[in-house]
Amino acid sequence: MQKTDSSDIQKELKTAWSEAPSLEGSREAYLLHLADNSLILSHRNSEWCGHGPVLEQDIALTNISLDLIGQARNFYQYAASLIGNTDEDQLAGMRPERAFKNLLLVEQPNGDWGQTVLRQYLFSQYQYLLFEQLQQHADQQLAAICAKALKEIKYHLRWSSEWVIRLGDGTAESNERMKNAVEELWRYTGEMFMPAAYEQEAQVDIVLLKDAWNKKVASVFEAAALSVPGDCFMQSGGKTGVHTEYMGYILTELQYMQRAYPGCEW
Amino acid sequence: MNIAIKKFYYGDIPEEKGGTGNYQSTADSHAWPLWEIFIRSKQGLDHKHVGSLHAADAAMAIENARDVYTRRMEGVSIWVVESKYISASNPEEAGELYEPAVDKIYRHPTFYQLPDEVNHM
Amino acid sequence: MPVQDFEQVFQDKIDGEIKIEPKDWMPDAYRKTNLRQISQHAHSEVVGMLPEGNWVTRAPSLKRKAILLAKIQDEAGHGLYLYSAAETLGMSRDEMIGDLHSGKAKYSSIFNYPALTWADMGAIGWLVDGAAILNQVMLCRTSYGPYARAMVRICKEESFHQRQGFESLLVLSKGTDEQKAMCQDAINRWWWPSLMMFGPKDSESTNSDQSMKWKIKRKSNDELRQQFVDMIAQQIKVLGMKLPDEALQWNEQRGHYDFGAINWDEFWAVVKGNGPCNKQRLEARRKAHEQGAWVREAAMAYAAKTAQKKAAAAMQAGALEMA
Numbered sequence: 001m002q003k004t005d006s007s008d009i010q011k012e013l014k015t016a017w018s019e020a021p022s023l024e025g026s027r028e029a030y031l032l033h034l035a036d037n038s039l040i041l042s043h044r045n046s047e048w049c050g051h052g053p054v055l056e057q058d059i060a061l062t063n064i065s066l067d068l069i070g071q072a073r074n075f076y077q078y079a080a081s082l083i084g085n086t087d088e089d090q091l092a093g094m095r096p097e098r099a100f101k102n103l104l105l106v107e108q109p110n111g112d113w114g115q116t117v118l119r120q121y122l123f124s125q126y127q128y129l130l131f132e133q134l135q136q137h138a139d140q141q142l143a144a145i146c147a148k149a150l151k152e153i154k155y156h157l158r159w160s161s162e163w164v165i166r167l168g169d170g171t172a173e174s175n176e177r178m179k180n181a182v183e184e185l186w187r188y189t190g191e192m193f194m195p196a197a198y199e200q201e202a203q204v205d206i207v208l209l210k211d212a213w214n215k216k217v218a219s220v221f222e223a224a225a226l227s228v229p230g231d232c233f234m235q236s237g238g239k240t241g242v243h244t245e246y247m248g249y250i251l252t253e254l255q256y257m258q259r260a261y262p263g264c265e266w
Numbered sequence: 267m268n269i270a271i272k273k274f275y276y277g278d279i280p281e282e283k284g285g286t287g288n289y290q291s292t293a294d295s296h297a298w299p300l301w302e303i304f305i306r307s308k309q310g311l312d313h314k315h316v317g318s319l320h321a322a323d324a325a326m327a328i329e330n331a332r333d334v335y336t337r338r339m340e341g342v343s344i345w346v347v348e349s350k351y352i353s354a355s356n357p358e359e360a361g362e363l364y365e366p367a368v369d370k371i372y373r374h375p376t377f378y379q380l381p382d383e384v385n386h387m
Numbered sequence: 388m389p390v391q392d393f394e395q396v397f398q399d400k401i402d403g404e405i406k407i408e409p410k411d412w413m414p415d416a417y418r419k420t421n422l423r424q425i426s427q428h429a430h431s432e433v434v435g436m437l438p439e440g441n442w443v444t445r446a447p448s449l450k451r452k453a454i455l456l457a458k459i460q461d462e463a464g465h466g467l468y469l470y471s472a473a474e475t476l477g478m479s480r481d482e483m484i485g486d487l488h489s490g491k492a493k494y495s496s497i498f499n500y501p502a503l504t505w506a507d508m509g510a511i512g513w514l515v516d517g518a519a520i521l522n523q524v525m526l527c528r529t530s531y532g533p534y535a536r537a538m539v540r541i542c543k544e545e546s547f548h549q550r551q552g553f554e555s556l557l558v559l560s561k562g563t564d565e566q567k568a569m570c571q572d573a574i575n576r577w578w579w580p581s582l583m584m585f586g587p588k589d590s591e592s593t594n595s596d597q598s599m600k601w602k603i604k605r606k607s608n609d610e611l612r613q614q615f616v617d618m619i620a621q622q623i624k625v626l627g628m629k630l631p632d633e634a635l636q637w638n639e640q641r642g643h644y645d646f647g648a649i650n651w652d653e654f655w656a657v658v659k660g661n662g663p664c665n666k667q668r669l670e671a672r673r674k675a676h677e678q679g680a681w682v683r684e685a686a687m688a689y690a691a692k693t694a695q696k697k698a699a700a701a702m703q704a705g706a707l708e709m710a
Contacts, residue, residue: 039449043444046443046444046452046456047443047444049436049440049443049456049459049460050436050437050439050440050459050463050671050675051440051671051674051675052675052679053675053676053678053679053680053682053683054298054320054679054682054683055320055433055463055466055467055470056319056320056321056330056333056334056467057330057682058460058463059330059333059334059460059463059464059467060329060330060333062456062457062459062460062463063333063337063460065456066453066456066457066460069449069452069453069456070453072449073449073450073453076449088448088449089447089448089449092449093447093448112678112681113678113679113682114682158329159329162325162326162329165689166322166685166686166689167682167685167686167689169689169692170684170685170686170688170689171681171684171685171688173681173684173685174681174682174684174685174688177681253444253445254444254445256445257445257446257447257448257505258447258448261447261563261565261566264447264562264563264566265558265561265562266447266448266450266451266505266555266558296680296683296684296687297479297480297481297683298683298686298687300471300474316540317468317471317536317537317540318471318474319467319471320480322683322686322687322689322690323686323689323690323693323694326686326690334464334467337460337461337464338544354410356410357408357410357411357412358412
């Protein structure tokens with residue numbers, strides 16, 4: 001992967017609209033993509049804090065949010081060290097929406113508990129398989145971050161897949177709700193396997209990833225009495241900064257303090 | 267199916283003693299049962315009772331215990347048992363159960379006076 | 388044994404600093420007082436998650452967001468420990484939650500105040516948790532075993548809460564003028580409600596006397612409040628901020644700080660449901676519980692199904708062995 005000049009990202013930070021071609025295919029862009037995924041999903045999960053269906057699960061989901069923030073911070077910090085003259089909070093708090101590279105899946109609203117655990121499962125399943133590859137990456141720092149995260153993700157995967165099965169195979173109502181959740185979220189899963197320029201540089205075997213993901217999801221869905229949807233049109237764009245309308249509101253909250261009081265210590 | 271498990275099972279006192287409250291459950295029937303949690307804080311130590319929590323089944327109880335009771339690296343192993351399966355001795359039988367041990371002081375090493383030369387036996 | 392003898396044995400245990408355990412005989416009123424107090428305490432932890440939860444998605448940095456989440460998560464844990472302790476007295480968590488939602492059970496009124504700026508997160512940690520900790524440290528020695536054990540665990544975990552609150556205010560106090568003003572404003576708004584947390588004056592408190600005799604409580608409301616004022620009046624100097632009380636002054640003779648009169652009308656108004664956020668807080672709790680009903684139900688249904696499958700498999704295995 002090529003190294004990017006720090007002025008390039010500064011340019012990207014400022015130009016809300018452009019595709020910032022200078023970042024395309026760069027390692028920094030890939031790190032930001034990984035960081036944004038974790039950040040935005042942790043943000044969504046953290047909206048549950050204090051509102052979970054039962055105390056024990058409130059605590060469990062908050063644990064996952066905390067793990068994801070930790071991952072995001074590691075990636076942002078590493079990205080910041082390559083970009084120079086910025087830090088994790090500027091990267092999270094000052095970039096415009098069009099510069100965010102997270103998957104559309106992770107920005108989708110929480111919906112009910114079923115939709116939240118399904119979103120977590122679909123993502124964790126992907127993240128697990130992806131990070132298994134990335135922990136072998138030639139970039140040792142990237143590999144180390146992924147190896148550390150993998151232990152957390154293993155637990156997220158266990159927790160979320162159990163919930164998907166439990167709710168899918170629970171009551172008639174819960175099964176119905178899970179079907180709706182699948183219907184709601186499935187169209188955002190295809191994007192995981194449509195590589196952006198920066199991913200091609202990362203040398204991840206997308207075909208392998210896709211096959212493994214499909215197999216795993218099929219087996220969990222089967223245990224959950226859910227059927228895997230047939231081919232449908234997949235939404236995409238998140239990886240290159242074209243998001244759903246929900247994203248702007250996420251950032252409005254997430255970036256409120258950084259933008260209202262720029263340059264402050266907290 | 268009412269599965270609201272109360273800690274009445276080992277936390278109650280008999281009705282006729284007149285010391286009990288008269289709270290009745292108005293619980294919804296889907297409340298999860300209570301589990302007692304035991305945690306081994308490190309290899310080589312016993313599992314120790316740390317508290318309780320609610321879960322739908324044993325697997326969930328273990329995961330909940332992990333999230334609730336080991337957030338600060340408090341444990342390396344977890345046991346869970348549904349509270350209703352705990353049997354407890356009756357405190358009113360404490361006399362006959364435990365007091366007979368009081369005068370068996372010959373069970374303790376300090377009962378035996380040995381000459382100084384073998385003091386570390 | 389007649390009831391009077393049981394009562395004597397019970398009081399002797401209390402006087403001898405022997406903890407009361409769930410199966411032990413205890414007077415009705417002792418059970419009820421503990422149940423009320425522990426469940427209220429649990430409700431306070433859980434409702435207390437809401438004002439801070441209000442800032443989770445707007446935390447100013449990723450580090451602060453992680454700290455805040457971890458702290459709120461601790462509060463959920465503390466609520467859980469306390470519900471468990473209360474359950475040993477014979478009431479299910481579900482019932483207690485029902486009482487909270489019906490308005491029958493109370494929780495600490497402090498959480499009916501709004502968290503308006505980021506500085507409120509610091510002020511809540513420093514002042515509200517600071518006040519709570521004084522009460523909780525005392526409760527580590529309370530006479531009911533499960534309550535005391537829960538408090539020991541809670542105090543261990545809480546120690547970071549007050550520190551992080553103070554530290555986050557300290558950063559503001561060294562920041563820009565806007566940050567300093569934010570800091571002072573939060574202290575102004577949270578100071579008096581924090582003093583009210585200790586409850587009515589000793590001369591007006593209905594529960595204190597018997598609670599002292601039973602060693603449920605070991606210090607009076609006024610004693611704890613004074614201890615709090617003395618502590619905060621010192622710590623605020625480090626922040627370079629002011630407490631919003633003109634009457635606050637060191638009294639050499641008493642060896643304590645004097646402080647101004649608390650607005651008890653406001654206190655009772657908030658207790659009775661007329662605080663700025665009473666309605667909103669209860670609604671949030673009710674909504675979470677109601678919207679979680681199908682989740683709890685499905686989990687039980689699934690657990691029953693898998694248990695049945697397991698039993699059937701075991702039967703089949705047994706049958707094979709026989710054959």
